[in-house]
Amino acid sequence: MGTLVDARNIRGVYYTGGKDVVAVDDVSVKIEEGEVLGLAGESGSGKTTLGSIISLIARPPLHVEQGSLEIDGKVQELGGDAKVPRTWRGAVVSMLPQGAMNSISPTKRIRHLVYDVMRSHDRKVSKDEALDRARERITTLGLPARVLDAYPHQLSGGMKQRTVTIISTLLNPRLLVADEPTSALDVSSQKILIEMLLEMLEKKIMSGVIFITHDLPVLRTVATNIAVMYEGRVVERGPTERMVDDPQHPYTQALMSSVLAPEPKYRKIRIEGMSSFDRSLFDAPAVIHR
Amino acid sequence: MSAIFAAEHITKTFGRGRSQVQAVKDVSFALAEGQVTTIVGESGSGKSTIARLVLGLMPVTSGKMIFQGKDVTHLKGRARAEYWRDVQAVFQDPFSSFNQFFTVGTLLSRSMRLVGGKVGQQRLAESLGYVGMDLSVLGRYPHQLSGGQRQRVMIARALMMRPKLLIADEATSMLDASLRVNILNVLTDLRDELGMTILFITHDIGQACYLADRVLVMEHGVMVEQGRTDQVIFNPQHEYTKRLLADVPKLHEALELEELHEIVEPS
Amino acid sequence: MSLRGLPPRFWVSAALVGFIVLAAVIGPFIVQTDPNATVGGLYDRPRCCGAMLLGTDNEGQSVLANLVYGTRTSLIVGLLAGAIATVIGLLVGLVGGYRGGWIDDVLTAITNVGLAIPAIVVIILVSVSLPKRNIYTLALVIGLTAWFWVARAVRAQSSSVRTREHIDVARLSGAGFWSILARDVLPYLLSYVVMAFVLQVSGAILFESTLSMLGLGPGNATSLGTMLYWAIAWGSVRTGAWWAFVPPTLMLTLIVFALLLLQSSLNEVFNPRLRRGRAARKKAVTPGAPSEAPLVVGEPEPVGAVGMLETPTSTGREQR
Numbered sequence: 001m002g003t004l005v006d007a008r009n010i011r012g013v014y015y016t017g018g019k020d021v022v023a024v025d026d027v028s029v030k031i032e033e034g035e036v037l038g039l040a041g042e043s044g045s046g047k048t049t050l051g052s053i054i055s056l057i058a059r060p061p062l063h064v065e066q067g068s069l070e071i072d073g074k075v076q077e078l079g080g081d082a083k084v085p086r087t088w089r090g091a092v093v094s095m096l097p098q099g100a101m102n103s104i105s106p107t108k109r110i111r112h113l114v115y116d117v118m119r120s121h122d123r124k125v126s127k128d129e130a131l132d133r134a135r136e137r138i139t140t141l142g143l144p145a146r147v148l149d150a151y152p153h154q155l156s157g158g159m160k161q162r163t164v165t166i167i168s169t170l171l172n173p174r175l176l177v178a179d180e181p182t183s184a185l186d187v188s189s190q191k192i193l194i195e196m197l198l199e200m201l202e203k204k205i206m207s208g209v210i211f212i213t214h215d216l217p218v219l220r221t222v223a224t225n226i227a228v229m230y231e232g233r234v235v236e237r238g239p240t241e242r243m244v245d246d247p248q249h250p251y252t253q254a255l256m257s258s259v260l261a262p263e264p265k266y267r268k269i270r271i272e273g274m275s276s277f278d279r280s281l282f283d284a285p286a287v288i289h290r
Numbered sequence: 291m292s293a294i295f296a297a298e299h300i301t302k303t304f305g306r307g308r309s310q311v312q313a314v315k316d317v318s319f320a321l322a323e324g325q326v327t328t329i330v331g332e333s334g335s336g337k338s339t340i341a342r343l344v345l346g347l348m349p350v351t352s353g354k355m356i357f358q359g360k361d362v363t364h365l366k367g368r369a370r371a372e373y374w375r376d377v378q379a380v381f382q383d384p385f386s387s388f389n390q391f392f393t394v395g396t397l398l399s400r401s402m403r404l405v406g407g408k409v410g411q412q413r414l415a416e417s418l419g420y421v422g423m424d425l426s427v428l429g430r431y432p433h434q435l436s437g438g439q440r441q442r443v444m445i446a447r448a449l450m451m452r453p454k455l456l457i458a459d460e461a462t463s464m465l466d467a468s469l470r471v472n473i474l475n476v477l478t479d480l481r482d483e484l485g486m487t488i489l490f491i492t493h494d495i496g497q498a499c500y501l502a503d504r505v506l507v508m509e510h511g512v513m514v515e516q517g518r519t520d521q522v523i524f525n526p527q528h529e530y531t532k533r534l535l536a537d538v539p540k541l542h543e544a545l546e547l548e549e550l551h552e553i554v555e556p557s
Numbered sequence: 558m559s560l561r562g563l564p565p566r567f568w569v570s571a572a573l574v575g576f577i578v579l580a581a582v583i584g585p586f587i588v589q590t591d592p593n594a595t596v597g598g599l600y601d602r603p604r605c606c607g608a609m610l611l612g613t614d615n616e617g618q619s620v621l622a623n624l625v626y627g628t629r630t631s632l633i634v635g636l637l638a639g640a641i642a643t644v645i646g647l648l649v650g651l652v653g654g655y656r657g658g659w660i661d662d663v664l665t666a667i668t669n670v671g672l673a674i675p676a677i678v679v680i681i682l683v684s685v686s687l688p689k690r691n692i693y694t695l696a697l698v699i700g701l702t703a704w705f706w707v708a709r710a711v712r713a714q715s716s717s718v719r720t721r722e723h724i725d726v727a728r729l730s731g732a733g734f735w736s737i738l739a740r741d742v743l744p745y746l747l748s749y750v751v752m753a754f755v756l757q758v759s760g761a762i763l764f765e766s767t768l769s770m771l772g773l774g775p776g777n778a779t780s781l782g783t784m785l786y787w788a789i790a791w792g793s794v795r796t797g798a799w800w801a802f803v804p805p806t807l808m809l810t811l812i813v814f815a816l817l818l819l820q821s822s823l824n825e826v827f828n829p830r831l832r833r834g835r836a837a838r839k840k841a842v843t844p845g846a847p848s849e850a851p852l853v854v855g856e857p858e859p860v861g862a863v864g865m866l867e868t869p870t871s872t873g874r875e876q877r
Contacts (some may be wrong), residue, residue: 042466043437157333186332186493187537195547214466217496217539221547244541258467260474260496261540262523267499273472347725371731379729387722391744397726404731447730 003070004208005031005054005175010067010078012046012053015060023049023062025232031175031208034201038223038240039212040255046232048098048179051212055095055177056084071174091121094173094206098180101160104152110163111148117167137166140203141196158189162196169205177210182218194222216259220244228252238289248287293320294487295344295377295455300353302339313339315511316353321455326481326488328498328519330534331508337491338382340508341459344489345379346370357455375404378448382460384440388432394443395428401450410450417449421476438469445476456480457489462497474501495538499523507531567822573815577808581632584625592622592779599791600798612800614784615791623779624804630780631762631812634696638761641700643754646707651738653708654715665712671705680764684773692775695768699761707753714746721745748827752820759816766809781805 012024023046031037041047049062058064058078066079071092076084097103104113111131118130135145147155147163155163161181169176178197182190197209211222219226220240227237228251236249247253254274260266302314314336321327331337342348344355346365355363357377365373381387389397398417402410415425421442432440441461448456458477462470478501480486492498498505498519505522507515507530515528526532539545590596597613603620604612611620653664683698684690718724719742727741743750768774769782770789784805788794793801 042468187534187539188332190539191537191545191547194545198547215539216467217541217545220541220543221539221545254468256541258471259541260467260471260494260500261542262495262499262535262538263540264520264524266496267520270475270478271471271500273470273475274468342725345725345729347728374729374731379725381722381725383722387726389723389727389741389744391740397730400727400732401730444726447726 002033003030004033004035004072005029006070007054008068008070010050010053011065012049012058012062012067013065014062023232024053026066027229027232027234029054029210029227029234029237031210032224033207035224036197036201036209036211036222038219038226039210039229040214040216040219040226041229042214042255044231045229047212047229049232050229051177051179051210052095053078054175054210055093056089057095087121090117090173091171092173093175093177094168094171096165096168096176096178096181099184100164100168101152101157101184104160104164106152108151109148110150110152110155110167114148114167114170117170121171134167134170137170137205138163141166141199156189158185158192161185161189162193165193165196165200169200173206175208175210176206177212179212180214181211183213183215190218191221194218197222216244216256217261228255234286234288235284236287236289238287242289248289250284252287292323294323294358295321295489296356297340297344298354298356300340300343300350300355302336302343302348303351313511314343317508317511317513319506319513319516321487321489322504323454323487324481324485325503326477326490326501327504327506328490328492328502329506329508330492330495330498332493332534334510335508336511337493337508338459339511341379341457341489341491345377345457346373371404375451376453377455377457378451378453379457379459380441380444380448380461383464384437384444385432387444388440390432392431393428394430394432394435397443398428398447398450401447405451413450413452417446418443420449420480421446436469437465438472441465441469441473442476445473449480452484453486455487455489457491459491460493461490463492463494470497477501495523495535507534564822564825566818567826570815570818570822573811574819577628577812577815578632580625580808581629585622585629588619588622588625590619590622592618592626594618594622600793600796600801603800611804612798614801615787615793620784620800620804623784624781624808626779627781627784627805628808628812630692630775630778631765631782631809634692634699634765634775634780635758635762635812637693637696638699638703638764639754639758641697642703642757642761643707643750645700646704646709646753647711647750649704649708650711650713651715651742654712654717655719655738655742657716657719661712661716664708668705668708668712671702672709676702677764677767680768681771681773684768690773690775691777692780695765695775696761699764703757703760703764707750707757710749710753711746714749715742718742718745748823752823752827755816755820755823759813759820762809762812762816781809 008028010024010027011022014021014023027050029037039047039051052058052062053064053067054069064078069076069078076082076088078084111134114134115127115130118125118133131148135148138147139145141162143159143162143166147159152160161184165178165181182193185193200206201209211219213219223240225238226240226243227234228243228249229235230251236243236247236252243252244256247256257271258273296319298318299316300314300318301312301316304311304313317340329337329340343350346362350363353363354361357373362373398414402414405413418424418427423439423442423446427435427439427443435443462473465473474497477488477490481488490498490501502519505517505519506513507522507528509530515522515526515531522531523535526535536546595617596619597609597617599613599615599617601609601613601617603610609619611624614620614623649664649668653661679702680698684695687694687698724737724741727737732741765774765780766782766785769780770785772786774780774783774786785802788802793799
């Protein structure tokens with residue numbers, strides 16, 4: 001399988017009044033066809049910013065100073081005043097923002113949302129067409145068709161998140177960027193959402209996923225490769241198992257060791273957390289596994 | 291070990307008539323002195339409601355709560371202020387538990403009044419010391435602190451009263467994993483060095499496993515299982531606990547996913 | 558916040574308000590003419606300079622002198638009534654919203670009844686029945702009928718602040734009811750209170766001039782409304798004596814415009830998200846849609862009061 005997405009040398013800076021904050025500093029990521037790339041990092045690491053740049057929704061005060069995005073062989077400049085074709089957003093790359101399930105309009109039924117999304121790309125699409133497509137998609141992914149007629153508050157958290165995920169991929173984007181899609185969910189709903197995402201990949205609804213989260217155990221389950229970000233840079237990147245079981249970069253090591261799981265060994269040991277003053281942890285050169 | 295706090299058949303009902311919701315249904319438990327007890331439950335399980343009931347921040351609908359042999363079910367006014375000297379809390383959100391218009395100093399001096407001026411001054415430095423901070427933090431506003439620092443200030447605030455019982459309601463769930471461990475270690479130190487009783491409320495079984503002496507499991511307002519940590523987590527009896535444990539993603543083994551598909555491996 | 562960060566609209570409105578206040582405070586000293594003194598004939602045309610700059614009214618009094626004294630009256634009534642309404646509304650809203658329970662039910666019921674009664678009718682009835690009408694009784698009557706909106710906006714805000722964890726922290730720290738209200742709740746809605754006050758002032762000024770135009774104005778003072786009342790009664794519109802009715806009309810318009818502009822620019826100052834333009838308004842997010850706005854949403858919008866305090870001018874601009 002070939003390369004799906006090749007994002008190169010992305011630099012994203014927030015222009016905030018006085019000083020500029022470099023949120024993403026010369027980051028390149030590649031995603032293969034059928035891959036889930038897990039983007040891990042703690043708050044402020046730049047993972048969400050990178051996700052929004054790749055999904056082409058960077059807005060002031062965030063400015064993309066340089067970088068390019070290649071999808072299916074087509075190259076799109078991102079830096080400066082480069083114009084992104086309208087058709088790319090949503091149809092080629094789609095973003096599922098953090099907390100999306102709680103920001104859908106509470107006064108409208110889900111089917112309105114479906115129609116809005118479809119119509120924003122195709123002015124001529126009829127209501128019936130849009131709904132048929134959504135109904136088919138929803139039922140093949142194991143949700144009851146009645147969610148279309150429900151109001152958001154009538155759905156459970158897990159159900160809502162699955163629904164917005166399906167809606168955000170109605171246009172069959174090549175790449176889905178999902179920002180913390182599981183963070184607000186209970187473990188059981190997390191699992192179902194992950195199962196659904198993988199099924200969607202298998203059904204080629206989309207061909208690749210960037211899964212942004214701080215939750216490493218979730219990435220262990222869903223990701224093909226993991227990239228760990230810190231202070232706007234990718235400090236280590238590689239196949240999931242390698243990253244989890246044998247991390248090389250000291251920051252990744254510290255991150256992995258601070259994960260607590262319900263396993264007997266955690267009953268006996270005392271784990272020391274990270275000290276943000278220990279620069280050696282962060283300044284080590286980046287490690288990229290092949 | 292004796293119980294410092296006991297809840298007997300407590301129930302909490304919200305709303306009236308048709309829209310009535312029972313958040314906590316006939317729950318009984320005891321907190322052993324000098325131990326960390328953890329309530330584990332998913333959102334909507336009623337675990338945070340229990341925290342607020344134990345704290346006396348909202349009245350129970352029925353049932354009885356006993357602290358150090360005294361009935362504390364319906365405290366009011368001065369008696370409740372007395373109770374809060376012994377029972378303190380740290381909450382979930384390190385942003386919203388701060389009054390953003392207060393410096394750390396203002397926040398702490400407020401609690402100081404509950405224990406009296408002179409004693410308070412002494413305890414101020416002492417409490418900050420326990421959480422690895424010093425007096426230089428007093429002039430800071432919350433937005434000048436990181437999430438972890440804010441949460442440590444909140445623990446220091448609670449410690450100023452030298453509480454016998456500390457309730458931590460999801461106190462670590464909004465922190466990054468690396469900071470989370472630090473806070474959990476502060477809590478275990480408080481138990482080991484001061485003999486403090488801690489009620490730790492979380493949705494994360496991993497944290498419960500790391501920290502707790504005893505675990506209580508809640509589902510939809512009902513306490514479905516309770517016992518020693520090793521028993522509950524490594525030999526769960528109730529269906530719900532078993533499912534919860536099965537669904538927790540683990541770092542070193544892939545979660546077993548259902549249906550036909552498997553994790554797509556890199557090609 | 559730094560002064561440089563303030564939006565230009567704020568400076569424009571501040572300059573306008575400053576000009577009006579100067580006209581009301583210093584104006585009388587510059588014009589140096591008794592507004593009740595006869596300085597000319599019936600509707601003398603404006604001529605240069607001094608007291609006759611805007612001609613004379615039906616009684617041969619200087620329109621300019623009446624204008625500056627009238628502005629002063631309007632501002633006094635507006636500020637007093639605005640302060641009364643804001644203080645009562647603030648207290649009722651704070652206590653109801655924070656306390657909840659039956660006290661809230663009662664206060665909300667009173668507020669809703671108050672909102673349902675057309676204030677202007679009450680004011681007219683009360684004004685007619687008052688034995689003596691001066692600017693202070695007028696301000697009191699207007700203030701007492703105008704606090705309901707403030708109460709409702711403040712209640713919505715304070716009941717949402719109540720759910721913040723810092724309130725629990727304050728209670729656990731032993732803080733009392735009033736201490737929590739003043740130190741933990743009030744600061745969070747101060748910006749709304751300031752905006753509500755500005756709106757109340759402009760509303761009260763309009764009420765006062767309406768009453769005065771109907772002949773129910775203060776007996777002892779000139780106001781912009783009474784100027785209009787006499788101008789209409791003495792046929793200035795018919796005879797083309799525009800200087801009798803245009804200046805007070807313009808001044809009223811200017812005052813209300815300046816205050817509404819001030820309010821909407823304050824809204825921008827207090828909610829910097831509005832300044833970031835259209836992005837902030839996109840509340841209902843459509844995932845995956847090629848929206849102009851970023852799909853990343855910030856903290857949830859505060860409930861109620863923002864919308865309630867927004868004037869037509871501000872919404873008009875924001876929705877452009």
